[in-house]
Amino acid sequence: MYNDKIEIESPYGHITISYGRHDKHRVRVLDIDGGMESATYIEEELQNELLFEYMYLFDLMFDENYLEDRQINDVLLIGGGVFHYPKYFLAHHQGNIDVVEINKVLYDISNKYFYLEETINKFDKNKNRFHCYFENGRDYIKRNKKKYDAILNDVFIGENLVLELHSLEAIKRIKESLNPQGIYITNIIGSLSGKYSQNIKNVIKTLKQCFKYIYVFKAQEKNEHQKRQNLIVVAVDQEVHFNIVSYHNINQKRYHQGMIDHVDDIDYTNGRILRDKNLL
Template sequence: MMNFKHLFDNGKVIYSANCYGNNDLEIVDKTEEGESIRLLLVNGARESASYNKKEYRNDLVFRYSIGFNDVFHINNSLKKCLLIGGAGFSYPKYFISHFPEKTLDVVEIDSSMVELAFKYFYLDELFDDYNLYENKRLTIYIMDGREYISTTSNTYDAIFNDAYISDSPAEGLMTFEAVSLIKKCLNPNGIYVVNVITAISGEAAYPLFSVLAYIKQHFKYTKFFKCRLDTPANEKQNCLIFASDAPLQ
């Protein structure tokens, strides 16, 4: 891997390499809406982001990540949580800094991605600021997400599935069998949350309807919403599905 710096119209590239096999990775600093942000791009798609100002570094840039927090509006007593897909660790930073009574396990398949999160996305600061080496509120597993849910004895109150490479999901986590394994990892009345990049109508909506069908076969209650109301229904966008055997209000 080679570090270099140069300028593009869409920001300043501060790191470039391959990830997840032969996928193009760039870390880019740019200004959006008056704020300096750092983006993790895979094949040009935004996988993670962080504000660069220290006072904002644990805040969330992406709207769908903010939507993850709705799970705690549904049931704030959820304590032990799992995130599949760490990337730049933007959601773990928010989670640890905003929910001091909760713990989070993160499964990330690529060890180099974890290294980049520590080096470029301020994960090192999070561990120091919140004493995570001692209290173990954040535990990182470097392995395939499907393998983890197949082999772990851990169970969780909430599981977030955000496993993507660019804008393509980890297909092994989107099958009927994977949803069954995820449910086995949930405590009674736990909540499963999955990010799906999909259209709402048209041919590009197939991922939504297939995944939603599998989830409805395993859970009594489901709730769906798209994260940007201004995006046309036939265009791909981030959508969230919540599922549980307890009512979702």
């Protein structure tokens, strides 16, 4: 059973589901057009745990130094994939999560092969914590009237930025969709310095037009700044000294000097403000 490969056509690419191992655990992996999109543990007790280190940093919205007297009640995730983080969120946190995913086929696959339905039935019995909208992320934020405490962006075409969700026009819409003092977190693939750093420079320069403070985290603290990797960018309107209490529960209550880089430590002088006039 676990050696079989499943092939599925979708409007947004050819999907392959295969099997492998991660840290000695069996996993089910989903690829789109040959690139890995997501995965899940197969063992029941691990099905709602995260495989990907960068997703732990989405939990920066729960950092005690950011929260203070706030609560995270309503979260928006743009880019559901096979709903890896939403499953984790439902199982480990209180509050509600809305997900925007353009490819409805992935939702059906997630229910059948990636345990989404089981997670919803267990942690959202009243069907009021999790909602999914099958549309383009840009269209959703353009029409959205709801206010969120946190907005997460995890949308890619391969490893490339989706410009329409990182443009100045899009960031303005995202900021308008946040409650006062809300937090925006986005996943960028690139490097902090060197030849793969242009993406992060452009994103920072654009975000600074709308938010007062920008922070950048490497998903893996040991990675060199020049290495192409997952970078988690946090945009807020107040200075925060993150404790990163949720990061693998390692060194709780400690500020990770090696992991966090304030935007002032990044030379983004040759960055450019991203624009997408089609959003208006």
